[in-house]
Amino acid sequence: MNQVLAPTQRNEFPRLTAPTPWSTFSRFRRVRWGEFLTRSITFLSAAAILILTVALAWELYRASQLSIRQFGFKFITSSTWDPVAEDFGAITFIFGTLVTSAIALLLAVPIGLGAAICLAELAPRGLSSILTFIIELLAAVPSVIIGVIGVFVLVPFMREVGGPALKGALGFLPLFSGPNYGVGVLTAGVLLAMMVLPFIISVSREVLLAVPREQREASMALGATRWETTWHVAMVYARSGIFGSIFLALARALGETMAVTMVIGNTPQISASLFAPGYSMAAVIANEFSEATGDLYLNALIEIGLLLFVITMIINALARLMIWATVRKQSTVV
Amino acid sequence: MNTRNDPSTLASSSLPRRQKPHSGMVWRRIKNTCVFLVTVLCALLAVSVLVFILGYLLWHGGTALNWAFFTQLPKPVGESGGGIANAIVGSASLILIAAAIGIPIGFLGAIYLVEYGGTKFNFLVRYAADLLNGVPSIVVGVFAYTAVVLHTHHFSAWAGGFALGLMMIPTTLRGTEEILRLVPLELREAAAALGAPHWKIIFTVVIPVAARGILTGIMLAVARIAGETAPLLFTSFGNQFWSRGLNEPTASLPVQIYTYAISPYDDWHRQAWAAGLVLLMGVLLTNIIVRTFLRPKAQTV
Numbered sequence: 001m002n003q004v005l006a007p008t009q010r011n012e013f014p015r016l017t018a019p020t021p022w023s024t025f026s027r028f029r030r031v032r033w034g035e036f037l038t039r040s041i042t043f044l045s046a047a048a049i050l051i052l053t054v055a056l057a058w059e060l061y062r063a064s065q066l067s068i069r070q071f072g073f074k075f076i077t078s079s080t081w082d083p084v085a086e087d088f089g090a091i092t093f094i095f096g097t098l099v100t101s102a103i104a105l106l107l108a109v110p111i112g113l114g115a116a117i118c119l120a121e122l123a124p125r126g127l128s129s130i131l132t133f134i135i136e137l138l139a140a141v142p143s144v145i146i147g148v149i150g151v152f153v154l155v156p157f158m159r160e161v162g163g164p165a166l167k168g169a170l171g172f173l174p175l176f177s178g179p180n181y182g183v184g185v186l187t188a189g190v191l192l193a194m195m196v197l198p199f200i201i202s203v204s205r206e207v208l209l210a211v212p213r214e215q216r217e218a219s220m221a222l223g224a225t226r227w228e229t230t231w232h233v234a235m236v237y238a239r240s241g242i243f244g245s246i247f248l249a250l251a252r253a254l255g256e257t258m259a260v261t262m263v264i265g266n267t268p269q270i271s272a273s274l275f276a277p278g279y280s281m282a283a284v285i286a287n288e289f290s291e292a293t294g295d296l297y298l299n300a301l302i303e304i305g306l307l308l309f310v311i312t313m314i315i316n317a318l319a320r321l322m323i324w325a326t327v328r329k330q331s332t333v334v
Numbered sequence: 335m336n337t338r339n340d341p342s343t344l345a346s347s348s349l350p351r352r353q354k355p356h357s358g359m360v361w362r363r364i365k366n367t368c369v370f371l372v373t374v375l376c377a378l379l380a381v382s383v384l385v386f387i388l389g390y391l392l393w394h395g396g397t398a399l400n401w402a403f404f405t406q407l408p409k410p411v412g413e414s415g416g417g418i419a420n421a422i423v424g425s426a427s428l429i430l431i432a433a434a435i436g437i438p439i440g441f442l443g444a445i446y447l448v449e450y451g452g453t454k455f456n457f458l459v460r461y462a463a464d465l466l467n468g469v470p471s472i473v474v475g476v477f478a479y480t481a482v483v484l485h486t487h488h489f490s491a492w493a494g495g496f497a498l499g500l501m502m503i504p505t506t507l508r509g510t511e512e513i514l515r516l517v518p519l520e521l522r523e524a525a526a527a528l529g530a531p532h533w534k535i536i537f538t539v540v541i542p543v544a545a546r547g548i549l550t551g552i553m554l555a556v557a558r559i560a561g562e563t564a565p566l567l568f569t570s571f572g573n574q575f576w577s578r579g580l581n582e583p584t585a586s587l588p589v590q591i592y593t594y595a596i597s598p599y600d601d602w603h604r605q606a607w608a609a610g611l612v613l614l615m616g617v618l619l620t621n622i623i624v625r626t627f628l629r630p631k632a633q634t635v
């Protein structure tokens with residue numbers, strides 16, 4: 001750190017290999033304040049990012065100490081959530097988060113991959129870029145607005161049309177039995193699918209477009225149809241990048257708060273039925289944080305935040321690793 | 335974009351065809367057509383989601399919009415009318431605070447990464463920024479609560495702005511860094527050959543050349559945080575009246591929409607639709623304007 005900030009330190013222009021005259025001469029004449037200030041201010045900004053990130057993780061850990069000490073590992077496995085008796089366990093929220101995210105991926109992955117294939121392989125360039133633009137705009141829609149659509153459009157729809165139809169067709173499965181109120185895990189999953197769809201499409205499309213033309217030409221020269229080329233060659237080549245996009249979408253779905261909070265029903269329970277109301281980790285923080293009385297209650301909520309942080313951190317790291325692996329493969333092949 | 339790799343230019347019709355395709359080939363061609371038709375349906379479905387959202391908001395929100403909606407305070411439950419003037423002003427002040435925190439740190443940090451930083455330090459900073467980018471917004475809110483609200487003992491615009499600013503840092507950093515790396519080496523060399531010190535090269539050559547692209551990244555980051563609700567719930571909280579300063583609970587558009595939407599009153603539901611339309615229009619227009627007018631020229635850098 002001292003080395004970086006020393007005002008007389010010789011400045012090396014990073015892109016030039018030979019020592020440059022201005023830097024070698026001027027250091028004997030005077031302290032170069034412009035250089036010193038620029039370097040130190042920009043360094044402090046870059047360091048601030050590191051410090052803030054570490055502070056975030058540390059602060060979450062520190063502020064949930066009471067709950068971590070009191071409940072230990074049992075916090076993750078217990079299903080009790082009783083603010084009055086101050087007994088807290090998070091498994092119902094973890095379950096809700098996982099189930100809603102799983103529904104979202106089940107819906108969004110096939111549709112998203114289909115759309116990405118259409119945009120990358122089939123659509124003419126101009127049309128493809130217009131459609132991609134629209135889909136990227138969908139990614140910019142604030143989650144609270146998706147939530148409004150959920151509350152006023154999707155919930156009544158699921159209560160009156162979607163739910164009864166599913167029950168009629170698949171009612172024999174425990175997944176689709178039980179009373180249907182419109183709000184619940186399934187509705188939240190559908191909303192989440194709408195929100196993660198653009199991420200899957202835009203990343204998968206880009207990865208597919210990066211598959212070298214020679215790969216396709218070779219496959220078609222062997223007599224494969226375009227679909228066989230897409231499925232057996234392009235998709236295989238782009239495999240890890242596509243998995244990366246799915247993981248990115250998963251990380252989004254796990255941490256998504258507003259839309260889920262508005263339609264999931266906010267009932268801490270584990271139920272086999274997808275129509276049943278549930279609760280997610282992000283939703284319980286959003287709902288109960290400002291009303292939490294007592295330090296232990298607040299600490300338990302912050303510990304849920306810490307869990308959410310750790311889970312999304314791992315998923316994001318995996319996603320980046322996969323996308324990075326594809327990109328590296330390209331640079332060695334092309 | 336690389337047109338050489340563009341698969342849509344691969345003409346299937348130019349492939350040599352058999353005179354009489356045998357039945358296996360016919361089946362494969364049928365399968366080919368059917369599957370691609372399904373993918374077209376998928377693409378249409380994805381595009382229609384936005385049309386569907388926009389349509390519903392225009393339909394329900396458009397009728398509730400009037401001039402008073404932009405100039406008046408919310409009315410108490412039971413009285414119809416009223417507006418969201420305080421939420422619009424509150425959102426604007428939150429965005430300003432966030433920009434004042436997020437843009438300098440992200441922008442200057444990116445300059446350090448591109449111009450000065452060593453490999454190891456750069457890796458750490460980039461890793462931290464990616465981590466920060468992936469943190470769920472509600473968790474950022476929890477952090478702002480423990481870091482600011484717990485110490486000042488009240489909800490405030492400062493705490494909300496801090497949370498939003500934190501979310502702006504990684505997008506600004508990565509956006510700026512990407513654009514700065516595109517500035518050609520020859521420009522730097524030319525300036526260096528004229529005897530300019532490194533810092534002058536940065537501020538008079540590199541940044542002006544990259545300005546459009548950097549601005550694009552920053553505006554998109556602003557549009558993204560403008561709609562964030564979760565980090566504001568227990569930082570800036572919300573307010574049915576004007577706040578008398580930045581140290582008070584402050585209303586914001588997204589939180590107001592949330593409060594109205596989950597309330598049991600029809601009148602508030604209408605307000606939620608209208609406020610949602612205002613917010614969505616702001617976010618989408620910013621995105622469209624920035625992407626169509628700023629980006630194409632920035633790519634020629």
